[in-house]
Amino acid sequence: VNSEPKKLKFSSELLAPCISCGFCLSACPTYQLTKDERSSPRGRISLMREYQSDLLPLNDPTFQEESSFCLGCRACEPVCPANVKYGALLEEWRDLAWTKTKLSIRVRILKTAVRLNPIIKFVGWIRGSAKLSKANIEPNDKYLMLGCAERILFPQVSRAAIKLCPSLKVPNDQGCCGALQAHNGSSDLGRKMASELGVALPGLIVTTSGGCAAHLVGVLGRDRVKEFSEFIVETNSNPILKSSNIKKIMVDGHVARIALQDSCHLRNGLSVFKEPREIISGLGEFYEISTAKVCCGAAGTYSLLRPKDSKKILAPKLKEILESNIDYLVTLNPGCYRQMSKGLRKSGVKVVHISELLDMA
Amino acid sequence: LISELQTIVGQKHVLSRVGDLVPFKRDATPLFQGLPDVVVFPKNTKEVQKIIRFAAQNSIPVIPRGAGSSLTAGTVPIHGGIVLVLTRMDKIIEISSSEMLAVVEPGVTTAGLAGSALKQNLLYPPDPGSKIVSTIGGNVATSAGGLRGLKYGVTRNYVLGLEIVLGSGEIVRTGGRLWKDVAGYDLTRLMTGSEGTLGVITEIIVGLLPAPEFSLTGIAYFKNLSLAASAVSSIISQGIMPATLEFLDQKCIKAVENFANLNLDLDAGALLLFGDDGTIPAVTQNLHKMAQICRDYGGYRIEIASDLTRSDDLLEARRCSLPALSQLAPTLLLEDVCVPRPKLAKMVEEIDRIAQKYKVLCATFGHAGDGNLHPTIAFDENDPDARERAIAAFDEIFNLAIELGGSISGEHGIGAAKLPYLERQLGNDQMNLLRRVKSAFDPKGILNPGKLGS
Numbered sequence: 001v002n003s004e005p006k007k008l009k010f011s012s013e014l015l016a017p018c019i020s021c022g023f024c025l026s027a028c029p030t031y032q033l034t035k036d037e038r039s040s041p042r043g044r045i046s047l048m049r050e051y052q053s054d055l056l057p058l059n060d061p062t063f064q065e066e067s068s069f070c071l072g073c074r075a076c077e078p079v080c081p082a083n084v085k086y087g088a089l090l091e092e093w094r095d096l097a098w099t100k101t102k103l104s105i106r107v108r109i110l111k112t113a114v115r116l117n118p119i120i121k122f123v124g125w126i127r128g129s130a131k132l133s134k135a136n137i138e139p140n141d142k143y144l145m146l147g148c149a150e151r152i153l154f155p156q157v158s159r160a161a162i163k164l165c166p167s168l169k170v171p172n173d174q175g176c177c178g179a180l181q182a183h184n185g186s187s188d189l190g191r192k193m194a195s196e197l198g199v200a201l202p203g204l205i206v207t208t209s210g211g212c213a214a215h216l217v218g219v220l221g222r223d224r225v226k227e228f229s230e231f232i233v234e235t236n237s238n239p240i241l242k243s244s245n246i247k248k249i250m251v252d253g254h255v256a257r258i259a260l261q262d263s264c265h266l267r268n269g270l271s272v273f274k275e276p277r278e279i280i281s282g283l284g285e286f287y288e289i290s291t292a293k294v295c296c297g298a299a300g301t302y303s304l305l306r307p308k309d310s311k312k313i314l315a316p317k318l319k320e321i322l323e324s325n326i327d328y329l330v331t332l333n334p335g336c337y338r339q340m341s342k343g344l345r346k347s348g349v350k351v352v353h354i355s356e357l358l359d360m361a
Numbered sequence: 362l363i364s365e366l367q368t369i370v371g372q373k374h375v376l377s378r379v380g381d382l383v384p385f386k387r388d389a390t391p392l393f394q395g396l397p398d399v400v401v402f403p404k405n406t407k408e409v410q411k412i413i414r415f416a417a418q419n420s421i422p423v424i425p426r427g428a429g430s431s432l433t434a435g436t437v438p439i440h441g442g443i444v445l446v447l448t449r450m451d452k453i454i455e456i457s458s459s460e461m462l463a464v465v466e467p468g469v470t471t472a473g474l475a476g477s478a479l480k481q482n483l484l485y486p487p488d489p490g491s492k493i494v495s496t497i498g499g500n501v502a503t504s505a506g507g508l509r510g511l512k513y514g515v516t517r518n519y520v521l522g523l524e525i526v527l528g529s530g531e532i533v534r535t536g537g538r539l540w541k542d543v544a545g546y547d548l549t550r551l552m553t554g555s556e557g558t559l560g561v562i563t564e565i566i567v568g569l570l571p572a573p574e575f576s577l578t579g580i581a582y583f584k585n586l587s588l589a590a591s592a593v594s595s596i597i598s599q600g601i602m603p604a605t606l607e608f609l610d611q612k613c614i615k616a617v618e619n620f621a622n623l624n625l626d627l628d629a630g631a632l633l634l635f636g637d638d639g640t641i642p643a644v645t646q647n648l649h650k651m652a653q654i655c656r657d658y659g660g661y662r663i664e665i666a667s668d669l670t671r672s673d674d675l676l677e678a679r680r681c682s683l684p685a686l687s688q689l690a691p692t693l694l695l696e697d698v699c700v701p702r703p704k705l706a707k708m709v710e711e712i713d714r715i716a717q718k719y720k721v722l723c724a725t726f727g728h729a730g731d732g733n734l735h736p737t738i739a740f741d742e743n744d745p746d747a748r749e750r751a752i753a754a755f756d757e758i759f760n761l762a763i764e765l766g767g768s769i770s771g772e773h774g775i776g777a778a779k780l781p782y783l784e785r786q787l788g789n790d791q792m793n794l795l796r797r798v799k800s801a802f803d804p805k806g807i808l809n810p811g812k813l814g815s
Contacts, residue, residue: 081621
């Protein structure tokens with residue numbers, strides 16, 4: 001697949017801007033967990049720079065370990081006044097460090113699986129994701145992206161989305177956006193897959209996954225992609241949000257108390273975080289948990305690769321949610337959906353995607 | 362060395378492979394780096410004591426480190442040795458509202474302490490720009506200042522007592538829980554600002570104040586920094602002692618606006634933030650008075666924040682000035698000179714002249730009310746000529762500050778970065794006294810060598 005020669009260094013223009021001020025330490029979930037400079041964005045950039053200057057070999061254990069201990073949540077980006085594009089650096093880092101032989105077998109299977117379009121289509125169909133539309137593909141149309149993991153794991157999300165926005169077209173011939181590839185050591189392939197998806201869905205792409213939205217924007221541009229909650233608020237296409245029709249969601253006779261888990265890349269990469277809050281506030285009693293903007297530990301393949309660390313990252317959030325008397329926790333991304341559902345399985349808190357919440361009202 | 366340290370703190374808390382050491386080569390200071398031989402993370406005072414004793418026996422340098430946000434290379438192991446990271450000692454031991462004090466371990470962050478105090482309606486006033494990351498241990502070691510210095514003073518004014526491990530390994534408690542206590546030399550005050558060269562701070566007692574019921578910030582624009590400086594002198598001479606008087610020049614305004622999108626006026630030559638806290642009528646009255654004085658000195662587009670969020674945003678603009686300036690060039694050489702308030706306007710004009718003389722890009726922001734300025738030279742460290750000119754300008758600004766009766770450092774400290782300039786301010790006799798003081802605390806000279814007292 002990769003015909004270009006593999007890059008052996010970081011892009012120096014990405015490494016240059018960091019002035020090591022340390023403002024990122026406070027926002028970094030792994031630094032907050034360990035209080036260890038190695039596990040901070042600044043410390044990781046020090047490692048990258050050392051490698052860049054040939055003072056550290058590629059197989060240095062810390063260089064390898066930190067490339068995988070990092071969640072890739074990009075919480076360091078909005079707090080960085082020097083504008084360091086850490087997410088882009090991490091993609092390059094994993095391209096360098098996560099060579100095939102070093103990659104865990106589970107991730108290798110996953111990376112291959114999401115490219116098997118016929119299987120995804122078939123399982124998605126069995127599971128009952130949104131009904132496909134037979135209409136022609138037109139460049140000025142708006143399309144609902146089904147995704148790979150979500151199409152299979154949470155088919156109810158796209159079902160709800162299309163019910164709320166029936167004008168969106170849903171072509172069958174659409175694959176994975178490539179975010180999974182880009183975040184797991186194959187950024188060239190990840191970009192290629194995003195471009196292909198941009199051809200398959202030639203107009204505006206509406207996605208119910210914050211992570212996919214951020215990756216697609218990086219390749220196709222901001223004006224081609226809208227995350228679902230952003231789409232709802234901006235187009236005001238949903239009658240539920242119009243005050244005359246608002247019917248609050250009730251639980252046991254009281255207005256539902258609803259919290260949100262931000263999607264990291266949606267918030268930190270695309271600055272979308274007001275929109276879902278606006279929607280929820282219209283549907284129930286919105287309760288802001290203080291850890292909403294902190295990664296839940298799903299972080300793409302992280303929960304598979306590092307289950308123990310993933311649980312440690314999740315723990316304080318679960319504690320806060322369980323103490324806050326919440327009825328619903330809203331997610332904006334399939335990875336978070338899965339992680340939070342697992343974490344809250346035996347609690348009374350129901351985890352939903354924002355499209356399902358809208359559908360309920 | 363490694364196995365000895367491992368027996369003290371446990372294998373997990375000792376780092377010695379090169380990849381593990383690299384992140385500890387530097388702090389927030391450019392141009393200074395040094396690879397430690399080993400990094401240790403002690404959990405309590407006893408462990409610190411054992412490490413220090415071992416290091417003293419073997420004459421190994423020990424460099425205490427908190428979050429590594431030093432701006433003077435204060436935590437860079439320039440002679441190698443043991444980097445002693447205190448972030449695992451991060452307990453808030455007690456916050457007492459009846460005694461109005463807090464007892465904390467050194468690894469607690471400044472914002473963490475302030476936040477916990479506020480829950481009990483108490484104020485920890487020092488608020489350095491890096492408060493969300495910086496540790497109290499580091500704040501005490503540098504007597505960190507901040508945006509409220511004018512009214513509330515700096516870290517030094519709040520430290521009541523310390524537990525320290527001396528360079529000899531003895532554990533000493535200085536001061537205590539009292540605001541009044543003159544038994545013995547004031548070692549608490551000596552330790553505050555000692556930059557890890559006299560002892561390792563392992564526990565801190567700080568005084569707290571009742572939290573003010575209200576605070577508010579205003580903003581005014583000026584044609585140039587010098588006019589803003591004159592307005593500041595006038596505000597203070599009229600007997601107003603506000604919590605905040607901060608200014609930014611045009612280059613800072615642009616960099617900050619680019620990062621924070623606060624709708625700042627990009628054409629203005631300077632921006633002044635003025636703020637106060639206290640009762641609602643007193644704060645409102647002070648803000649209006651200050652707004653009027655700004656107007657008298659040619660200030661325009663004067664705005665008093667409509668609410669707390671806008672107020673916080675404005676202060677945040679000031680806090681992120683330094684890192685935001687990195688958009689100008691990859692390396693920032695930051696000064697921290699402090700001059701008597703009446704000399705502020707003169708200092709600002711002279712900095713401009715020096716910047717032109719050496720053809721350097723210099724942006725200035727600072728705590729106008731304290732006379733504390735942060736002229737910041739942005740350059741590319743890979744360009745030897747640019748680097749030389751930046752250092753020459755830096756040098757001349759130091760001389761200027763001393764000439765005007767000021768100091769080469771208001772709040773960041775000396776570290777390794779400013780040590781070569783310290784003698785100009787203190788003179789030879791005082792430098793020798795500093796060295797004798799250091800040797801009383803640290804006879805083997807193992808604590809943070811190459812910094813203060815060396």
